[in-house]
Amino acid sequence: MSEIRVRFAPSPTGKVHIGNIRAAIYNWLFARHTGGKFLLRVEDTDLERSTPEAIAVLFDCMKWLGLDWDEEVFYQTKNVKRHLEVVDQLLASGHAYKVEKTSRDGKTGVVTMFRMPKEGVIEFDDIVKGHMAKKAEDIQDFAIVRSDGSPIFHIANVVDDIDQRVTHIIRGDDHVENTFKHICIFRALGAEVPKYGHLSMIVNQQGKPYSKRDGAAFVGEYREQGYLPEALFNYLLLLGWNPGDDREVLTREEMVKLFELEKVHVTAAMFDPKKLAWMNGEYIKKIPAEEFRDLLVRSAAAEGSSSGSLGEYAVSPRSDLRSAAEHSADKTAASEGSSSGALGEYAVSLRSDLRSAAERIAWWDYLAAQIQVRTKFLKDIPAAIKCFVSDDFPFDEKAVEKRLKKPGVKELLLDLVERFSKVEDWTAPALEAVVKELSQGNGMGPWVHPIRVAVSGRGEGIGLFEMLQLLGKEKTLARLRKAAETLCA
RNA sequence: GGCCCCUUCGUCUAUCGGCUAGGACAUCUGGUUCUCAUCCAGGUAAGAGGAGUUCGACUCUCCUAGGGGCUGCCA
Numbered sequence: 001m002s003e004i005r006v007r008f009a010p011s012p013t014g015k016v017h018i019g020n021i022r023a024a025i026y027n028w029l030f031a032r033h034t035g036g037k038f039l040l041r042v043e044d045t046d047l048e049r050s051t052p053e054a055i056a057v058l059f060d061c062m063k064w065l066g067l068d069w070d071e072e073v074f075y076q077t078k079n080v081k082r083h084l085e086v087v088d089q090l091l092a093s094g095h096a097y098k099v100e101k102t103s104r105d106g107k108t109g110v111v112t113m114f115r116m117p118k119e120g121v122i123e124f125d126d127i128v129k130g131h132m133a134k135k136a137e138d139i140q141d142f143a144i145v146r147s148d149g150s151p152i153f154h155i156a157n158v159v160d161d162i163d164q165r166v167t168h169i170i171r172g173d174d175h176v177e178n179t180f181k182h183i184c185i186f187r188a189l190g191a192e193v194p195k196y197g198h199l200s201m202i203v204n205q206q207g208k209p210y211s212k213r214d215g216a217a218f219v220g221e222y223r224e225q226g227y228l229p230e231a232l233f234n235y236l237l238l239l240g241w242n243p244g245d246d247r248e249v250l251t252r253e254e255m256v257k258l259f260e261l262e263k264v265h266v267t268a269a270m271f272d273p274k275k276l277a278w279m280n281g282e283y284i285k286k287i288p289a290e291e292f293r294d295l296l297v298r299s300a301a302a303e304g305s306s307s308g309s310l311g312e313y314a315v316s317p318r319s320d321l322r323s324a325a326e327h328s329a330d331k332t333a334a335s336e337g338s339s340s341g342a343l344g345e346y347a348v349s350l351r352s353d354l355r356s357a358a359e360r361i362a363w364w365d366y367l368a369a370q371i372q373v374r375t376k377f378l379k380d381i382p383a384a385i386k387c388f389v390s391d392d393f394p395f396d397e398k399a400v401e402k403r404l405k406k407p408g409v410k411e412l413l414l415d416l417v418e419r420f421s422k423v424e425d426w427t428a429p430a431l432e433a434v435v436k437e438l439s440q441g442n443g444m445g446p447w448v449h450p451i452r453v454a455v456s457g458r459g460e461g462i463g464l465f466e467m468l469q470l471l472g473k474e475k476t477l478a479r480l481r482k483a484a485e486t487l488c489a
Numbered sequence: 490g491g492c493c494c495c496u497u498c499g500u501c502u503a504u505c506g507g508c509u510a511g512g513a514c515a516u517c518u519g520g521u522u523c524u525c526a527u528c529c530a531g532g533u534a535a536g537a538g539g540a541g542u543u544c545g546a547c548u549c550u551c552c553u554a555g556g557g558g559c560u561g562c563c564a
Contacts, residue, residue, distance in 0.1 A: 103562050109562075145562085152562070173558065176493065177558075267494095
């Protein structure tokens with residue numbers, strides 16, 4: 001029994017489509033589940049588009065999602081000589097012939113055609129779609145070498161699969177028709193025909209293949225928008241497969257253990273950004289507390305620097321995870337490394353009164369705990385923590401209009417400054433007690449909303465009293481005063 | 490046009506002839522609450538249509554309709 005070998009064979013274009021990466025995910029899972037090999041073949045024959053940069057983007061996306069491959073990367077361009085040798089073989093055996101043709105754009109030249117059998121039925125058992133059959137007469141001869149002498153996809157693909165000893169070809173649905181042709185090439189060459197599994201497409205609301213016109217269609221975009229690779233991976237996996245019970249959020253180990261190609265669905269699946277967003281929130285909640293805290297610290301540091309910060313930490317600290325197993329190893333390494341230099345010793349720019357490292361870390365932990373449950377996307381973090389790390393935070397105009405530009409608010413804020421300045425024990429419960437007393441059980445809204453906007457610039461965010469505690473007495477009083485004087489009507 | 494494939498709530502899906510058709514997302518209602526979230530409780534919502542096989546069909550067969558793919562010197 002020979003080992004299972006599958007491959008992911010994208011042509012690098014500079015962007016990796018989600019449908020394409022889902023094929024990679026299924027291949028990877030199939031290999032890991034069966035203990036086989038997952039190979040990467042770069043079909044870089046389009047010299048115009050297959051630049052080193054485009055290839056780097058491909059590797060990047062795969063690394064980001066933890067799709068590690070076995071053996072060396074196979075570059076299709078390096079195998080052109082072999083492709084042509086095989087074509088000669090086919091020519092000699094009568095399975096191919098040369099003919100003068102005129103292409104669509106009017107160029108005339110001699111191309112090499114593969115000669116299809118003229119009778120019989122070509123059939124195969126697709127692992128996901130079941131038995132497939134097609135009459136040979138329904139398929140026309142097709143070109144395998146261009147008039148400029150370069151091999152065409154069909155022959156290159158088959159020869160590479162033979163050379164890489166691929167046993168299972170798991171690829172997109174759009175290749176089913178090609179499969180009938182490719183099987184004929186394998187046979188003409190006397191090679192063993194691999195097993196096939198064709199994956200349905202990811203479609204938009206109209207049922208058409210999901211494209212960039214329908215939203216974010218490329219892996220890089222999800223990365224930039226602050227999605228966690230685990231969430232994208234998990235969501236894409238669920239789009240056409242499920243473990244057979246009600247579990248949806250799965251660990252990488254569970255996926256590897258439970259994945260079965262036979263259970264992958266035949267029908268096209270509609271991409272639902274809302275469910276992906278939900279899943280991302282689930283994964284964000286699952287980030288270990290210290291890790292999330294360090295994410296905030298890093299984000300704050302990036303905000304401080306002049307460079308565009310988002311891209312920097314959108315590459316989340318977990319981005320270099322390769323497999324679930326390595327993940328935990330990476331995590332400890334990351335937190336050990338990060339607690340020193342990179343995180344600026346957890347400085348809290350607004351709270352110079354926090355002297356010890358322990359105090360500062362506790363401050364960040366408290367903030368992180370409040371932020372974490374409210375975060376759906378990593379990219380929302382900078383705005384959420386801005387008012388805690390800088391005095392230069394933006395004021396939301398609508399919130400200011402609604403909460404501060406009302407008669408009486410100025411007096412209300414100044415009165416609060418009075419009262420808060422008497423508070424010795426600057427903690428959330430103590431502060432809440434002050435406002436509770438003012439409201440006399442009639443709801444704290446009239447006080448809470450103006451305070452929130454005054455100290456944070458926004459109408460939403462973490463609990464108000466927790467917010468004040470984090471800001472500290474000095475900052476809170478200063479901001480309330482400033483808002484009363486400059487922003488109120 | 491020809492060939493191939495598909496069809497359960499709005500969406501992703503469970504069901505391998507017994508179904509009061511289950512779950513998740515979304516949505517709605519209520520609770521918690523200082524906002525936004527989280528969390529908790531509950532609701533609305535599905536088997537494309539038609540024949541057949543069967544005691545019984547969402548599950549099997551056929552037809553129709555609808556959808557998708559392919560039909561290149563693209564991959």
